[in-house]
Amino acid sequence: MPMPDRFRVSEFARQHKVWTSISLLSAACVVLPILSVFWNGLRPANENWAHIRRHMLWDHVPPTIRLVVFACAASAMLGAALAWLVAAYDFPLRRLFRWALALPLAVPPYIAAYTYGNMLSYTGIVQQTLRGMGVRANPAWFDIMSEPGAVFIFTMFLYPYVFLITRAYLEKSGGSYVENARLLGRSGLPLFFRVVLPISRPALAGGAALVAYETLSDYGVVNYYGIQTLTIAIFKTWFGMYDIESATRLGALFLAGILAVVVLERLLRRRRRYSETTGRGAPLKPVRLRGAKAALATAACLAALAVAFLIPVAQLAQWAGWTFESVTLRADFGKLAVNTLKASLLATALILAVSVIVANTVRMARSGLHAAIAKLLTAGYAIPGPIIAIGVLSLFIALDRLLAPLYAGMGRGAAPLVLSLSLAMLIAGYVVRFMATGYNAVESGFERIGMKYAEASRTLGAGPTRTFFAVDLPMIRGPLLGGAALTFVEIAKELPLTMLLRPFNFDTLATKAYQYAGDERIYQAAAPSLMIIGIGLASVFILHHMAGSGQK
Amino acid sequence: MKKNILFKLIAIASLTAVFATGCASGKAGQADGGEKVVNVYSARHYDVDQQLYEKFTKETGIRVNVIEGNAQELIERIKREGESTPADLFITVDGGILSSAKTAGILQPVESKTIDSQVPSHLRDKDNHWIGLSTRARVIVYAKDRVDPSQLSTYEDLASDKWKGKLLVRSSTHLYNQSLVASLIALNGEELTREWAKGIAANLARDPEGGDRDQAKAVVAGIGDIAIMNSYYVGHLSASENPEEVKVAESIGVFFPNQETTGTHVNISGAGLIKHSRNKANAIKLIEFLTNEQSQAAFSAANFEFPVNPKAELPELLKSWGEFKAQQIDFAVLGEHNAKAVEIMNEAGWK
Numbered sequence: 001m002p003m004p005d006r007f008r009v010s011e012f013a014r015q016h017k018v019w020t021s022i023s024l025l026s027a028a029c030v031v032l033p034i035l036s037v038f039w040n041g042l043r044p045a046n047e048n049w050a051h052i053r054r055h056m057l058w059d060h061v062p063p064t065i066r067l068v069v070f071a072c073a074a075s076a077m078l079g080a081a082l083a084w085l086v087a088a089y090d091f092p093l094r095r096l097f098r099w100a101l102a103l104p105l106a107v108p109p110y111i112a113a114y115t116y117g118n119m120l121s122y123t124g125i126v127q128q129t130l131r132g133m134g135v136r137a138n139p140a141w142f143d144i145m146s147e148p149g150a151v152f153i154f155t156m157f158l159y160p161y162v163f164l165i166t167r168a169y170l171e172k173s174g175g176s177y178v179e180n181a182r183l184l185g186r187s188g189l190p191l192f193f194r195v196v197l198p199i200s201r202p203a204l205a206g207g208a209a210l211v212a213y214e215t216l217s218d219y220g221v222v223n224y225y226g227i228q229t230l231t232i233a234i235f236k237t238w239f240g241m242y243d244i245e246s247a248t249r250l251g252a253l254f255l256a257g258i259l260a261v262v263v264l265e266r267l268l269r270r271r272r273r274y275s276e277t278t279g280r281g282a283p284l285k286p287v288r289l290r291g292a293k294a295a296l297a298t299a300a301c302l303a304a305l306a307v308a309f310l311i312p313v314a315q316l317a318q319w320a321g322w323t324f325e326s327v328t329l330r331a332d333f334g335k336l337a338v339n340t341l342k343a344s345l346l347a348t349a350l351i352l353a354v355s356v357i358v359a360n361t362v363r364m365a366r367s368g369l370h371a372a373i374a375k376l377l378t379a380g381y382a383i384p385g386p387i388i389a390i391g392v393l394s395l396f397i398a399l400d401r402l403l404a405p406l407y408a409g410m411g412r413g414a415a416p417l418v419l420s421l422s423l424a425m426l427i428a429g430y431v432v433r434f435m436a437t438g439y440n441a442v443e444s445g446f447e448r449i450g451m452k453y454a455e456a457s458r459t460l461g462a463g464p465t466r467t468f469f470a471v472d473l474p475m476i477r478g479p480l481l482g483g484a485a486l487t488f489v490e491i492a493k494e495l496p497l498t499m500l501l502r503p504f505n506f507d508t509l510a511t512k513a514y515q516y517a518g519d520e521r522i523y524q525a526a527a528p529s530l531m532i533i534g535i536g537l538a539s540v541f542i543l544h545h546m547a548g549s550g551q552k
Numbered sequence: 553m554k555k556n557i558l559f560k561l562i563a564i565a566s567l568t569a570v571f572a573t574g575c576a577s578g579k580a581g582q583a584d585g586g587e588k589v590v591n592v593y594s595a596r597h598y599d600v601d602q603q604l605y606e607k608f609t610k611e612t613g614i615r616v617n618v619i620e621g622n623a624q625e626l627i628e629r630i631k632r633e634g635e636s637t638p639a640d641l642f643i644t645v646d647g648g649i650l651s652s653a654k655t656a657g658i659l660q661p662v663e664s665k666t667i668d669s670q671v672p673s674h675l676r677d678k679d680n681h682w683i684g685l686s687t688r689a690r691v692i693v694y695a696k697d698r699v700d701p702s703q704l705s706t707y708e709d710l711a712s713d714k715w716k717g718k719l720l721v722r723s724s725t726h727l728y729n730q731s732l733v734a735s736l737i738a739l740n741g742e743e744l745t746r747e748w749a750k751g752i753a754a755n756l757a758r759d760p761e762g763g764d765r766d767q768a769k770a771v772v773a774g775i776g777d778i779a780i781m782n783s784y785y786v787g788h789l790s791a792s793e794n795p796e797e798v799k800v801a802e803s804i805g806v807f808f809p810n811q812e813t814t815g816t817h818v819n820i821s822g823a824g825l826i827k828h829s830r831n832k833a834n835a836i837k838l839i840e841f842l843t844n845e846q847s848q849a850a851f852s853a854a855n856f857e858f859p860v861n862p863k864a865e866l867p868e869l870l871k872s873w874g875e876f877k878a879q880q881i882d883f884a885v886l887g888e889h890n891a892k893a894v895e896i897m898n899e900a901g902w903k
Contacts, residue, residue: 048891055898117762122773123796139773145761226723226761228903236898239624240730241891242652322793386625397632416636500625504591504617504638511620515597520763520785523793 019464023361024373026354030432031376033391034255037383040245041252048243052250056233064216064229067147071154071215072208078155079162079207082304084196087170088178090286091297098167099544101301104308105160105486106536108493110220111513111529112157113150114522115312117224120144125315145225153225154215156308161214162207164482165444169203170196172448175282205265206440213381213436216258219496220517230254231384244390251387258382262375313533319526327527331512337531340508343423343498344491344535347430351438351487352480354431359442360468363451374439381436385496392429392501396420421503429497434490441483445476485543489536509535588614590834593630595623595644596821600854608841614834623649630658635828640835643685645821646727647883648734648890654681655887659824664836670843675820675860678882682824683839686848686857689783689878690732690817693804695771699778706810707736707817710780711751719752720767720779723760724897728782731886732817733893738885739814742892749900760903765789765797772800787856787869808876815879819886821857 085091086098118124120142130137144152170178174196181195197204222229230250238247289297320327358377362370380388400407400417407418419425453475457467473480495510502511509528516525594601597620605616619626623644630637630653642653653659659681667676667683675684692704703714710719722729736745757776767779768789783806790801808816823839825832841847848864851857856870 051895051898055895059898117766121762121766122769123794123800127773128796139770139775140758143758143761145766146759223723223725224762226759226903228723232725236725236894239622239727240725240894242624242887243891244624244628319793386622389625390628393629394632397634397636400636417633417638420633421638496622499621500629502619504619507620515620518597520765521788 019357019361020365023358027358027373027377029428030354030380030435031373033388033395033432034376034379034383036391036394037248037255037387038252040248043245043249045249046243046245048237048241048246049249052233052237052241052246056236057230057250057253060228060230060233063147063227064231067150067154067222067227067229068212068215070151071158072212074151074155075159075211076162076204076208078304079159080166080197080200080204081192082159082301083163083167083170083200084192085297085301087167087174087284088196088286089297090288091294093298093301094286097301097305099540100305100309102160102164102540103305103537104157105489106493106533106540107157107309107312108220108495108510108513108529108532109153109157109214109218110224110495111316111517111525111532112312113153113221113224114517114525115315116144116149116153118522119312119315147225147227150221150225150227153221154211154218156304158211158214159308161210161486162204164486165207166200166203168478168482169200170284172283174199175284178284179282202444206444209262209265210381210437210440213258216254216382217384219384234384234387238386248387248390251383255379255383259375259379262379266375313530316526316530316533319523320530322526323523324527327516327524331507331528333509333528333531336507336509336512336528337535339506340492340510340532340535343426343430343508344488346423347427347434347491348438348484348488350427350431351435352442352484355435355439355442355483356473356480359439359446360472362443363446364454364464374443378436378439380432381434383433385433385494386500388433389429389497389500392425392432392497393420396425396428423503423506426498426501426503426506429501430491430494433494433497434487437487437490438483441479441486442476445479445483446472448479449475481543481546485539488539492535492539493532588612588831588834589617590614590640590831590838591617591638592619592641592643592838593626593639594618594620594642595626595649596620598855600850601643603854604842604847604850605838607847608838611841612837614837616838624652627653627656627658630826631656637826637828638830639826640829640831641838642682642824642826643822645819646731646886647820647822648727648731648886650677650682650820650822650824651884651887652890653824654679654884658827660827660829662825662836662839664840666840667836667843670840670845670863671860672862674880675822677822677824677884682822683843684820684822684860685842686851686855686860687818687820687878688857689808689876690728690780690819691783691786692778692807692809693768693771693781693786694778694807695774696803696805699805701805701807704778704807704809706813707732707780708740708748708810710778711748711755713755715755715778717755717757718777719755720757720770720776721752721760721781722763722767724894724902728764728819729780729897729902730890730893731819732780733897734886734889735817735879735881737889737892737896738881739879742896745893746896746900749896749902753900753902756902768804769797769800772803783858783870783873784856787867790869791856806873808873810879811877815877818858818878820860820883 082101086094120126122139127139127142177195177199181191186195217231219231222232234247234250237243237250358374362374397420400420404416407416453471454467457471493510495514498508498511509532513525513528609615630639644650654677661680662683671683694701764781764785767781770776771779786801786806789797792798810816825835829835843861845861845863848859848861852859852864853867
């Protein structure tokens, strides 16, 4: 029996001020740098703005929209199709594909863009082999550095977001729908298009939103491929016109546009929430495929895995072999890996802690204000990294100024900057930027279990905190781990924040890879890139086993 | 209830852990306890820089702490850190950015007889707010089998109809193109440069894509006949681990434009002394070290850049290109015209 909302809010607020205040406090910390972007965007426009509006804003909007729409649509289709295959059917190597198809996530898209760009270039292995065989092919056919090429890169290396979420959803709760549809005689493609796609809409939307954010804030791929997106406009304004004010203004407009879309999506989703609560989620039992069908399913998964992981990794491995000696002589890979792990793990832990606290408060309080805060909390994902970075930087420098008397008391008067020269600033930056991956996973976990277990526990006399630890937390273990792995991999390959917010002498694998790739030395970038991929691979693998053991 | 306490303990512990790692790593880069350090904010990401810093530490006992990042972001960081900044030196590529750092008021004059004697005055800021470390030329490369170099003359000529559909260049987002256009604004004025940029955009063999190396490859692949690119990428191609890239370097010719007129566009990387530097003496020592003969030869050998110290030895490839006439304009002008250059390229449809 659901209680009236008003009663719940007041009861909740009275008894559990601690939860509310902790979540409000942490939300404030995360939201502050994002709000500062908005605040700066509200300043009066300067003399460059007219030019920017005329020649950058409108020219750069259509390519941005095309890129995002096509990348999202293609990732959603590919991710959903693969998720459907491994969830609904049994075929050779299915157990491997169940987790291996998430691996492309470990490849930073800009490294993939450079890798494919070079493989397909005139000096790359493809054209070189063709020339060796005496085939005269038009070099323009292999040109991947274009808008469709960028869509290809984003699709192949971001579809796992859709794949992971949709697969989890179908496996856990797609059973009854699919079973019924099968009883009614639907199978194969009609089943996929008429039943599977519609019922997985929330999962698809969640995954596609992550793809959209990643695509929007990307700089590396679009810069190398020459696509004039809004992010490029922001960077041109800042780095070319030396105008950080207008760049921030563009960033604020950009963010406002994205928030508008997010709110719209929320409104659309609200209507649909009904159907979810009435749905009887039952696990999906895979149907065994035989013969040609089984071979086809295996081939399809293998093809996706090859294009999105095996081929680029093999190519990187060859290049790393060419340059291994010269690069390893100069780089301490052990230290790079330790730095990467340290920063990523700390930030991931913080993100999950904040996500769990805030998401739990939001779902229990169920007020519009809380939900709005939660949405702002995850907005950092959509803003280009350097804009966020400046927000975080300003905040930490201000904090250092505030704490100066304390530092002086500790005998550090000569060097008043402490926090902003520490790893804490970078960690804070990661938290602001990557709340979305952690929070969305936790939120979807809470959505799935609903309130009934918590209410039962409360009826039996347990307080909300005890209920949280004894009932809620164990029940969202799967999504929590999934969110942790996603966030961890994201942070391990992150670049712009790491570049600006790191303390002295703090190199990570991502900055090392960029040091070379940014200077068009992709062969040298191969070794650190492979290590990033290795770390991602390990985390996906560990996650898979932890989640697996949790199910048994 | 026990769980509640446990929860609080975990929260407190994780916060202290973050703060503690913060304080611990915050120590790096600070000159407490009389340790000899110099703190560098650098936008140059080359291995050879790191090697030279290490050599400097060995010779002088002064530790070099580095934060590498994007130039404009680092300037913004230094500005916001204000008087508390730990930075002593700002190192970057591009004269325009160096002069924008000067304009931002974050630099101060370098006073050193050694530096004055090692670096010619036109490769330093006129108030010595920054000192050049190396230069690179923006040259024209051509397909040796299809283009007779006598057809090539100037940057201005690249906008003429004879190169329609034959020219390759990367996007206008890149600094190298922005500073080239800024230099042409300084030399030819805004109106002529506007027309020129339109001509360039109209002559392109394809929409701009890829980096400088990719333009050279496209020339050899036959997508276009000539390309604008930086000199040192030709060096990198010729030293590539991929034999196919070495072949590309061998199939293209390097042409230094505007030899009869205003000279080839040259850009500079340099080091600026931070206004609120706490380790000024060490910082100046590092610049002296980086501009000495050996370091300069090392820059050039590893990265195919032109040294600023005229005594430094050149690698064979650079020697083979011979002497050339460089643009004689104040690098500060590049900074002044950079925003205009971006505007002009945007308007011309140079993507």
